[in-house]
Amino acid sequence: MVKIHDRKFVSVDPEKCVGCQICEYACSFTKEKCFNPLKSRIRVVRVNQVANMSVTCRLCEEPACVAACPRNALSQSEDTGNIVLDKDKCNGCGWCIEACDYGAIMLHPETKVVYVCDLCKDKPDGPQCVKWCPEEALTLVTSDVLAQKARISAIKKLFQESKEKIS
Amino acid sequence: MLGYAGKILRVNLSTGKITVEKLDEETAKKYIGGIGLGMKLWLANSKAGVDAFSPENPLVLAVGPVSATMFPTGGNGHAFISKSPETGAVGEAVSHGTFGAEIKRAGYDAIILVGKAERPSYLWIDDESVQLLDAEKIWGKSPAETEDAVKDELGDYYVRVASIGLAGEKLSKIANIINEKTRAAGRTGLGAVMGSKNLKAFAVRGTKDIVVAKPEEFIEMVKEFHERMKGPAAQKYRTLGSAENVMIQNALHCLPTRNYNNSYFDHAERVSGEILNERYIAKIIACNSCAMRCEHEAVIHDGPYKGTMARMEYDNIWALGPNCGVDKLDAIIKAADLCSYYGLDATSTGVTVSFVMDCHEKGILTHDELGGIDAHFGNEAALLQLIEKIGKREGIGEILADGVKVAAAKIGKDSDKLAQNIKGLEVTGYDLRCLKTAALGFAVSFRGADHNRSGAYAFDISGKVDRLKAEKGRGKLVKDSEDIYALIDSLIICKNARGTLFKELPDMSKLYKLITGYEMTTDELSLAGERINTLARLINIREGLSRKDDTLPWKVMNQPISDDGPGKGSVVTQEELDLLLDDYYLARGWTLDGVPTKDILTKLGLDDLSGIIEGKED
Numbered sequence: 091m092v093k094i095h096d097r098k099f100v101s102v103d104p105e106k107c108v109g110c111q112i113c114e115y116a117c118s119f120t121k122e123k124c125f126n127p128l129k130s131r132i133r134v135v136r137v138n139q140v141a142n143m144s145v146t147c148r149l150c151e152e153p154a155c156v157a158a159c160p161r162n163a164l165s166q167s168e169d170t171g172n173i174v175l176d177k178d179k180c181n182g183c184g185w186c187i188e189a190c191d192y193g194a195i196m197l198h199p200e201t202k203v204v205y206v207c208d209l210c211k212d213k214p215d216g217p218q219c220v221k222w223c224p225e226e227a228l229t230l231v232t233s234d235v236l237a238q239k240a241r242i243s244a245i246k247k248l249f250q251e252s253k254e255k256i257s
Numbered sequence: 258m259l260g261y262a263g264k265i266l267r268v269n270l271s272t273g274k275i276t277v278e279k280l281d282e283e284t285a286k287k288y289i290g291g292i293g294l295g296m297k298l299w300l301a302n303s304k305a306g307v308d309a310f311s312p313e314n315p316l317v318l319a320v321g322p323v324s325a326t327m328f329p330t331g332g333n334g335h336a337f338i339s340k341s342p343e344t345g346a347v348g349e350a351v352s353h354g355t356f357g358a359e360i361k362r363a364g365y366d367a368i369i370l371v372g373k374a375e376r377p378s379y380l381w382i383d384d385e386s387v388q389l390l391d392a393e394k395i396w397g398k399s400p401a402e403t404e405d406a407v408k409d410e411l412g413d414y415y416v417r418v419a420s421i422g423l424a425g426e427k428l429s430k431i432a433n434i435i436n437e438k439t440r441a442a443g444r445t446g447l448g449a450v451m452g453s454k455n456l457k458a459f460a461v462r463g464t465k466d467i468v469v470a471k472p473e474e475f476i477e478m479v480k481e482f483h484e485r486m487k488g489p490a491a492q493k494y495r496t497l498g499s500a501e502n503v504m505i506q507n508a509l510h511c512l513p514t515r516n517y518n519n520s521y522f523d524h525a526e527r528v529s530g531e532i533l534n535e536r537y538i539a540k541i542i543a544c545n546s547c548a549m550r551c552e553h554e555a556v557i558h559d560g561p562y563k564g565t566m567a568r569m570e571y572d573n574i575w576a577l578g579p580n581c582g583v584d585k586l587d588a589i590i591k592a593a594d595l596c597s598y599y600g601l602d603a604t605s606t607g608v609t610v611s612f613v614m615d616c617h618e619k620g621i622l623t624h625d626e627l628g629g630i631d632a633h634f635g636n637e638a639a640l641l642q643l644i645e646k647i648g649k650r651e652g653i654g655e656i657l658a659d660g661v662k663v664a665a666a667k668i669g670k671d672s673d674k675l676a677q678n679i680k681g682l683e684v685t686g687y688d689l690r691c692l693k694t695a696a697l698g699f700a701v702s703f704r705g706a707d708h709n710r711s712g713a714y715a716f717d718i719s720g721k722v723d724r725l726k727a728e729k730g731r732g733k734l735v736k737d738s739e740d741i742y743a744l745i746d747s748l749i750i751c752k753n754a755r756g757t758l759f760k761e762l763p764d765m766s767k768l769y770k771l772i773t774g775y776e777m778t779t780d781e782l783s784l785a786g787e788r789i790n791t792l793a794r795l796i797n798i799r800e801g802l803s804r805k806d807d808t809l810p811w812k813v814m815n816q817p818i819s820d821d822g823p824g825k826g827s828v829v830t831q832e833e834l835d836l837l838l839d840d841y842y843l844a845r846g847w848t849l850d851g852v853p854t855k856d857i858l859t860k861l862g863l864d865d866l867s868g869i870i871e872g873k874e875d
Contacts, residue, residue: 108550110543111355115327119476124466125327126362139439139554139566140540199464224483224548 097171106227109142113219158189260322260773271372290321293747295338309342312373325361332546334749341445348445362463374455392457400435420458422600430659431605470774486549490756494551499571500530510822516611524584575686576607582634599648608683679706691824703793727833732840740786
């Protein structure tokens with residue numbers, strides 16, 4: 091069993107994301123053998139021209155989607171933290187969609203059950219969106235590493251500012 | 258038919274009748290898609306001499322076989338084709354973004370619009386469901402405001418929208434069609450054709466899968482192009498973008514300045530790509546499927562234009578900056594934003610403003626006639642005021658809103674000598690007096706003055722030829738380059754990424770085969786490029802154009818470059834132009850009047866159009 095702090099998910103750096111939607115194509119091609127953003131488990135949002143970011147499942151510690159499902163169709167894998175769907179139980183009611191704050195779980199246009207990022211668990215080289223992103227905006231990370239990165243960049247900025255003050 | 262949706266949507270805006278036709282395999286292969294297919298459909302659905310603003314003038318929207326695939330830059334293009342109200346010739350304009358991919362996923366290769374809606378309307382295409390909806394509430398709004406309003410009304414925020422602004426509604430012949438707020442099908446005034454049909458916008462939602470013929474090989478090719486886009490072929494666009502040209506062209510003294518009064522701008526560094534990036538570019542974003550993002554988004558953080566955001570590139574910087582003598586980059590960004598707000602082609606608008614400034618300085622237009630606008634070169638306030646007037650078509654804007662050719666005809670007093678246009682379309686930022694391959698490319702371009710119908714300028718600027726010399730051989734260079742460009746705009750891929758096509762025809766041939774499954778040899782593809790250019794020529798002949806229209810602006814032929822430098826004293830003389838034209842027509846196998854021969858039509862499989870050249874061949 092993987093400790094919760096070792097769980098990885100796909101994180102997106104909004105500074106680097108340019109809104110190209112290549113992650114959507116890579117995902118739909120990997121999972122559905124076609125090019126169709128509507129069948130992608132990762133979705134790009136362009137709020138305005140300078141605010142771009144793609145969004146996918148964050149493998150929450152307390153996944154609201156799992157808690158919301160009235161039919162116990164969703165569960166969280168203890169091994170990986172992935173959200174797992176029991177297709178036979180899902181009737182596409184959409185409560186999980188309402189519960190997810192990120193819009194990361196969606197109703198599939200053809201199977202009529204929900205679907206969500208599984209970190210390309212069948213691919214030895216991991217999530218294909220991460221591999222394809224030309225801007226290196228996507229990374230497969232743990233929340234601990236994200237926190238480390240945030241700390242380092244905050245402190246760097248602080249020291250940079252004090253350096254500027256001295257000079 | 259993989260790669261193609263296989264369907265053409267036809268909408269009669271007068272009757273509301275909506276039909277779907279099949280795209281047959283032969284037509285698809287012959288005309289590829291994009292501008293090739295679009296021009297074919299326009300020709301087949303229009304009568305000779307049709308008025309651009311008549312309901313009988315079809316407006317065609319087309320995508321290509323590469324559209325909505327993952328091929329970098331392939332996902333994102335679309336082309337509008339119609340008769341240009343500005344040139345009277347075939348009008349076409351390509352734009353990128355995501356809109357084109359959505360049309361393809363909705364299940365269409367092309368949309369043919371005819372007729373005129375009874376009241377302001379927009380077309381809502383939701384896969385098979387096609388409706389004409391009321392646009393009274395959004396009439397008058399900017400394209401960006403229209404997009405937001407349409408998304409709100411339809412309640413779907415992933416709908417893609419292309420729309421016109423006030424300029425298109427008021428039938429300004431320099432009006433464009435803007436998609437996704439910042440991308441424009443800019444040239445030849447097709448926004449006014451939409452306006453004449455009472456059509457404010459297209460809103461599209463497509464949900465269909467796009468499948469290619471050879472998925473595994475295709476994905477390998479995509480990978481390879483991603484790698485190429487990380488390398489030197491895309492370096493320019495990933496960093497300074499086309500704005501890099503400001504300093505390059507200034508160094509070569511081929512940066513038209515103050516409406517061609519100079520070929521060198523003394524303050525070029527102030528409006529350079531370097532300064533733009535350093536001070537204003539907030540983000541470089543990408544179109545759908547592209548791995549080499551090049552869309553430079555400028556944001557102004559302080560000063561009088563605080564809060565302005567606009568997409569900047571060489572063309573709008575040049576037209577609104579050096580060309581008007583303006584060296585304040587924030588004002589140029591504001592001017593570009595105003596053009597987008599009204600839905601005006603920034604190039605044609607800038608050239609129209611520089612024309613007014615030239616007229617004013619030469620005493621042709623007085624202060625009073627300009628409604629008190631102090632239209633001197635370099636006055637950024639006048640630049641902004643004039644754009645407002647053009648956008649609203651009020652005051653002096655009434656005379657200017659149709660571009661320089663129409664304005665000069667209304668103003669008279671020899672002002673046509675200052676009107677920098679070819680076939681009625683305003684020039685773009687290349688001093689043709691010292692770029693003589695480009696001069697030929699511009700002269701023969703079927704849509705009028707433009708660097709986007711051939712890459713002819715690249716031979717001059719890169720030093721591959723003597724740019725000051727008009728000589729035999731340039732015709733073939735222009736022809737081959739035109740044929741490649743026609744294919745790029747038909748597939749549709751992106752010209753900014755053309756450097757990643759290391760071997761143009763073999764790369765395109767492979768791409769076409771992997772997507773469609775159809776064998777298309779490099780020879781066949783080359784022939785298709787030639788066919789598309791010849792088709793455009795046939796349209797123009799049908800509409801009454803001839804060799805006499807393949808010409809250059811008065812200043813290019815009569816006002817030598819005055820600045821010290823390699824091009825000093827240079828013009829393109831009539832003798833030189835004639836030599837270049839003869840050479841080009843010869844390279845195309847056309848007559849010296851520029852008419853394709855029966856033999857050429859037979860070679861290209863265009864025999865069905867031989868009626869157009871009847872009696873003109875000799």
